[in-house]
Structure formats: structure tokens, C-alpha cells
Amino acid sequence: LKQALPYVRLVGESWPLPLSRAHYEYLALSKQADLAPGLVPALLHHNETLALTVMELLEPHIIMRKGLVAAAQYPRFAGDITPSWRGRCSSRPTSRLSAAEKKEGIAAFAGNHALCKITEDLIFTDPYRIAEQNRWTAPYLDGLAASLRDDMDLHVAISRLKLKFMASPEALLHGDLHTGSIMVTDSQTRVIDPEFAFYGPMGFDVGAVLANLLMAYFASAGHERAPGERAAFEGWVLETVEQVWNEFARKFLDLWRAGAAGDAYPGLALRRRDGRGAAGGRAAGLHAAPVRRCGRLRRGQNHPPHLRPRPQHRFRADRGSAEAGDQRGARRAAGAGDDGGGGGLPIDRRRHRRRAKAAGLDAGVCERLKADALQ
Ligand SMILES: Nc1ncnc2c1ncn2[C@@H]1O[C@H](COP(=O)(O)OP(=O)(O)OP(=O)(O)O)[C@@H](O)[C@H]1O
């Protein structure tokens, strides 16, 4: 039985939280049961008024984090945590959704913003500024904490990721997939507590799993009673990091090749079986960045009526548009290149510097954020 309280359980009434999270947890559990059968506890009952959910009791499962502290190894974990999305429900991956289904899915979870805000603050904002929730081992890590606050390049990078988290509704996420949200036995893996669920960037959950495995690896030495005692466990953790990513990538591409019947990527090159299926993986990372260039490419072929000049002018306009949004640039902007999606967009640097100075901001940071916004 799980009943939501109007505040964070571990902190108390000083940190209020809406009861509606019980609704989103229930909704996510039912979608996940359909998408990845057997990976979540079965739903038995839900009562909206009481913010109450009855689910399968997982026994003798333990919280995976506790198992990792005890140096337990879970050989099935990498395969289990990267399911094949066998289900056929409406929350199946974007490659198989119609545009209408996708938008309805996004809308169904859009109200869970209070839980998203926790992640936006705790992961993407607070570690980089003075904040009440921050904890570190003082005085030993004071220098490291200060360096996180002072590193402007890091602030730019984290701002980009935060924007991606807030504004890239690619897939239904668990949203809080640390090893405290996973229950295990030697032969089973179950994911619990999807109260942070929403449509977000599809790499977020797998990234959280990898980060938590790496944290278990780095924390391991602190649990040693004799030198080298946990070496086999530590080796297993590192292997598992690789396996989780490889399994995720393999299953993602298998799914892609099996038939991208949705509206987002209607087949063609993205489904090729000749090893270039990886294009599908890259396309799946597609965000707002390439839209501008792709728009120009499209315009080179298909002017809307008000842009259609006489034929000889149209030829020049079409070629100019296509060249300005050349295919290489569009691919690069879509993430295939290594320029971070900038794609050589001309930016009026002097104008940004003037504005940044007027606002009392670091000009370089402003320029790069503005470049992102323009993309
Ligand atoms: N289906 C289940 N079967 C058995 N035990 C469970 C199940 N679901 C949760 N638990 C146990 O209850 C604990 C709390 O569950 P859960 O994390 O869902 O609650 P929560 O209120 O969201 O907690 P938190 O504030 O830590 O996120 C888990 O750590 C786990 O030990």
C-alpha cells in the first residue's frame, strides 16, 4: 500500500509536495507494465481521492543500493534494466507513435511539474550555486564545491542540459531511476516509485542508472574491511556500466529497425539494416538545433507561395537556401558532428557583448547561451 503525504517523506512538512504525484505514479506504473511487462510491480488498485495505490508486494526483493553496499553482484541486471519495449500500448516509443498519441502522452504527464522542478533544482541548478540543500564533506571538499560554482563553462553546459530536460519530451521517463528505486533478487529486477514520471529526454533514465553504478564503484573503497576485498565486485560494476549502455543501444536500434511506423521518423534511411541503422540512434537525439537548417533545406525545394518568385529568381533563391542550410550542416546540427550542434551559425558577437555588458553578465557565457537559443 502506498499513500502519498502532502510533503517529502524523508524531510517532513517543511518540504510540501502535491498529492497529485500519486496519480502520475499510478499512470506511469500502468504504462510501464504494458511497455516492459514484468519490470514493475503489478498494479492492484488506485484511489485518486485518497492518493492511494495498492501494488504487488515484492518479496524477497531488496533495494539494490543496499545490495551494492554489501558488494552483491547482479549478473542479470544489465539485461533486465534495458527492456525491449515489447508492449503495444499507446506509450510505446516515439518511433512507433502517431503525432496525436505522442501529444496526448505528453499532456497526460505535463501536470507533474512540481516533481520535475525538484530535479531541475537538485541536479541542474543547486550544485552550481550556494543553496540550502547542498551538502559536502567540509572542509575537505570546499575547494571542489567552490570550483563548481566558479566554472563558467560548466554553467553553460549544465544550462544546456537543463533546457534539454525541461523542453525535450521525447519519451516517457521514470524520472528518478537511482538504485534506491530498483528492487532486486539474484534472478529478478523490479523498478518502483515512478512518481517523477514525465515525457523528457530519452537518455535521462539510462544516464541515471550509469551515474548510480559509477557512484557505487567510487563509494566501494569506503566499505572495505580488508584491502582488495571488494575487487571482484568493483570489476563487476565497471563491466555492468559498459553492458547497460551496450544493451540499451542494441535494443534501441533493434526496435528502430523492426519498424518505425510512427509519425516522427517515417522510415527510409533511418531503418536501414546495413549497419547505418545508427543514423536512427542519432536522429533520436534530434532536438531543436537542426530545425533551422532543415527548414532552409526544405525551403530550397518547396517555397510557400508568398516566397515563390519568377523561375529564374526561384532557382537562385532555392540554391541559396539549400546552400545556407547545407546537408552537412544539418546533419552536424542534428548531433552527428562534434561541434555541439552549433553548426557554424553566424552570431553577431559584438551585439551580444554590448548587451551582456549592459546587463552586468559575463559576455562569453551570454554569447553561448544566446547561440543556443537561436538554434
Ligand atoms: N512493491 C513493493 N514491494 C515491496 N516493498 C516496496 C514496494 N514498493 C516500495 N517498497 C519499499 O518501500 C520503500 C518506499 O517506497 P517508495 O520509494 O515507493 O516510497 P516513497 O514514499 O516514494 O519514498 P521516497 O521518499 O524515498 O521516494 C522502498 O524503499 C521499498 O523498501
Ligand SMILES: [Mg+2]
Ligand atoms: Mg519516491
